[in-house]
Amino acid sequence: MAEKNWQAYDKDHIWHPYTQMQLVPEAIGVDRGEGSYLYLSDGRKIFDAISSWWLTLHGHAHPVIAKAIAAQAKKLEQVIFAGFTHEPASVLAKKLIEHAPEKLEKVFFSDDGSTAVEVAMKMCVQYWHQHKETRTTFLALDGAYHGDTFGAMSASARGIFTHPFGSMLFHVIHMPFPTPPVNGSKEYSKSEELFLEQLRNHAKHDHRIAGFIYEPLLLAAGGMKTWRSNVMEEAVKIAKEYGVLTIADEVMTGFGRTRTFFASDTIAFPPDIMTLSKGITGGFLPLGVTLATKKIYEAFLSDDRSQTFFHGHSYTGNPISCAAAVASFGIFEQEPVMDRIATICSVHNELMPKLAEKNNYNFRIQGTMAAMEPKNPEGYLSAKMQALGKACLDKGMLIRPLGDTIYFLPPYSTTRQDLEEAYGKLQEILDNDF
Ligand SMILES: Cc1ncc(COP(=O)(O)O)c(C=O)c1O
Incomplete structure (x- = not known):
C-alpha cells in the first residue's frame, strides 16, 4: 500500500491501545527507527524519550x-x-x-x-x-x-x-x-x-x-x-x-x-x-x-x-x-552498557533538579528515569499535559505524560548530547507554551 493509503486504512480500521479513538484524529506513521530516534512517515525525526513504552533498551533496530x-x-x-x-x-x-x-x-x-x-x-x-x-x-x-x-x-x-x-x-x-x-x-x-x-x-x-x-x-x-x-x-x-x-x-x-x-x-x-x-x-x-x-x-x-x-x-x-x-x-x-546507563543517570541528576526548580515542579529520579509534575496537579486526564505531549512531538521529541507526570526514560543508546538537547527542548516548551 502507498503511504497515504496505509495510514488512511489504519484510521478506518485499527483500534489503538490506551487511545480515545474519537479524540485522536490519526495515529502517527513511523517508517523506521535507529538508536534513540524514530523516523516518521512525514519525514520528521523524533527522539524517543520514553523508549516506546519502556521497551527499547539498546536503541531501535540494534543490528546485533x-x-x-x-x-x-x-x-x-x-x-x-x-x-x-x-x-x-x-x-x-x-x-x-x-x-x-x-x-x-x-x-x-x-x-x-x-x-x-x-x-x-x-x-x-x-x-x-x-x-x-x-x-x-x-x-x-x-x-x-x-x-x-x-x-x-x-x-x-x-x-x-x-x-x-x-x-x-x-x-x-x-x-x-x-x-x-x-x-x-x-x-x-x-x-x-x-x-x-x-x-x-x-x-x-x-x-x-x-x-x-x-x-x-x-x-x-x-x-x-x-x-x-x-x-x-x-x-x-x-x-x-x-x-x-x-x-x-x-x-x-x-x-x-x-x-x-x-x-x-x-x-x-x-x-x-x-x-x-x-x-x-x-x-x-x-x-x-x-x-x-x-x-x-x-x-x-x-x-x-x-x-x-x-x-x-x-x-x-x-x-x-x-x-x-x-x-x-x-x-x-560486549558493549559498555552500564557506562551508558551511568551517563543517562548523571545527566538526569544535573538537569532535572534545575528544570523542576525553574518551572516550580516536583521531581523524582530513579536511575535512568527522571520525572516531574506540577505542584498543583490536574489529575490523570489533564488536558494541559496532553497538549504538552503534542508540543513535545512538534519539537521532535516523543514524551507521553502519565497524567500530570512528565518523564524521561530513554534507550541506553542515548548520548549526553541527545539528552541535554531533550532537556533544553522541554524547557523551551515550558517557557513558551505552558
Ligand atoms: C510494573 C509493570 N508490570 C506489568 C506491566 C504489564 O506489562 P505489559 O504491558 O507487557 O502487559 C507493566 C506495564 O507497563 C508494568 O509497568
Missing part, C-alpha cells in the same frame, strides 16, 4: 539483535513448549539465572508483562493449594500498576483503568505507598511507617494472604513514584518472617533501568518470584518471564498429574523471542 532474530527465524521459528525445548530457551534461562538475585533458579516463559504477573499470582495461589492451604488474597501497593489482564488488574490500583471491571476484580489489599520523606531524612516518613506497620499486621495475622506483589523502587504507570530500597528491604524481610511469598514485578525496572541490573539487587533478601518483560528482548519482541525459587517449583512436583501447573500460552518460550533476549544479554557483555 536484528541479526540474531533473522538467524533464528531461518532455523526454528516456533515449537510447542510443552514437552519440547530448544537451545535459545536454555541459553536465556542460564543468563537470567546468572543475573537474577540468588535462589531464583526456575524460569517460566510467557508472552508479556501482564501474563508474567498472572503466572506469578497463580503460582502463589497454587503453591498454597499444594500445601493444602487456601490463600487467595494478595497484598499490593496503593497506586500500583501490574498490567491489564484480570489478575494483574486486581493487583493494580483501582482507578480509571479498572473502573468498568471493578465488580469483577478479586480481593487485593492495597497498602499505603511508602513515600520517602521530603527532607531526605534517614528516618522513616509517616507513610513509610504506616506501610510497614500494615504489612506486618496483615502478614502476621491474616492467613488468607498468598503473597505480596510490588514494583521494586519505582511505581511506574502509577506516576513514576519512587520508594526507598531500605523500606523495600524491610518489607521483604517482614513478608519472609511470616511466610508471605514475595513477587518483585520487575517488568519495567529490569535490565538496568534503575541503574543496578535489577532493582531487587539493591536489597539483601531475594524475592520468591520475579516477573520480567519489556526490555528483556531489547524491546524487539514480546516475551514474559516469571522466575521462581526451587522451593516454589518443588511444591508442584507430584506423581499425581492433577497437581500440574496448568498454565501456558501458545507462544510460550518462542525461539525467536528467546534468541533476541540472548542477543540483548550479549550487548550487555
Whole structure:
C-alpha cells in the first residue's frame, strides 16, 4: 500500500491501545527507527524519550539483535513448549539465572508483562493449594500498576483503568505507598511507617494472604513514584518472617533501568518470584518471564498429574523471542552498557533538579528515569499535559505524560548530547507554551 493509503486504512480500521479513538484524529506513521530516534512517515525525526513504552533498551533496530532474530527465524521459528525445548530457551534461562538475585533458579516463559504477573499470582495461589492451604488474597501497593489482564488488574490500583471491571476484580489489599520523606531524612516518613506497620499486621495475622506483589523502587504507570530500597528491604524481610511469598514485578525496572541490573539487587533478601518483560528482548519482541525459587517449583512436583501447573500460552518460550533476549544479554557483555546507563543517570541528576526548580515542579529520579509534575496537579486526564505531549512531538521529541507526570526514560543508546538537547527542548516548551 502507498503511504497515504496505509495510514488512511489504519484510521478506518485499527483500534489503538490506551487511545480515545474519537479524540485522536490519526495515529502517527513511523517508517523506521535507529538508536534513540524514530523516523516518521512525514519525514520528521523524533527522539524517543520514553523508549516506546519502556521497551527499547539498546536503541531501535540494534543490528546485533536484528541479526540474531533473522538467524533464528531461518532455523526454528516456533515449537510447542510443552514437552519440547530448544537451545535459545536454555541459553536465556542460564543468563537470567546468572543475573537474577540468588535462589531464583526456575524460569517460566510467557508472552508479556501482564501474563508474567498472572503466572506469578497463580503460582502463589497454587503453591498454597499444594500445601493444602487456601490463600487467595494478595497484598499490593496503593497506586500500583501490574498490567491489564484480570489478575494483574486486581493487583493494580483501582482507578480509571479498572473502573468498568471493578465488580469483577478479586480481593487485593492495597497498602499505603511508602513515600520517602521530603527532607531526605534517614528516618522513616509517616507513610513509610504506616506501610510497614500494615504489612506486618496483615502478614502476621491474616492467613488468607498468598503473597505480596510490588514494583521494586519505582511505581511506574502509577506516576513514576519512587520508594526507598531500605523500606523495600524491610518489607521483604517482614513478608519472609511470616511466610508471605514475595513477587518483585520487575517488568519495567529490569535490565538496568534503575541503574543496578535489577532493582531487587539493591536489597539483601531475594524475592520468591520475579516477573520480567519489556526490555528483556531489547524491546524487539514480546516475551514474559516469571522466575521462581526451587522451593516454589518443588511444591508442584507430584506423581499425581492433577497437581500440574496448568498454565501456558501458545507462544510460550518462542525461539525467536528467546534468541533476541540472548542477543540483548550479549550487548550487555560486549558493549559498555552500564557506562551508558551511568551517563543517562548523571545527566538526569544535573538537569532535572534545575528544570523542576525553574518551572516550580516536583521531581523524582530513579536511575535512568527522571520525572516531574506540577505542584498543583490536574489529575490523570489533564488536558494541559496532553497538549504538552503534542508540543513535545512538534519539537521532535516523543514524551507521553502519565497524567500530570512528565518523564524521561530513554534507550541506553542515548548520548549526553541527545539528552541535554531533550532537556533544553522541554524547557523551551515550558517557557513558551505552558
Ligand atoms: C510494573 C509493570 N508490570 C506489568 C506491566 C504489564 O506489562 P505489559 O504491558 O507487557 O502487559 C507493566 C506495564 O507497563 C508494568 O509497568
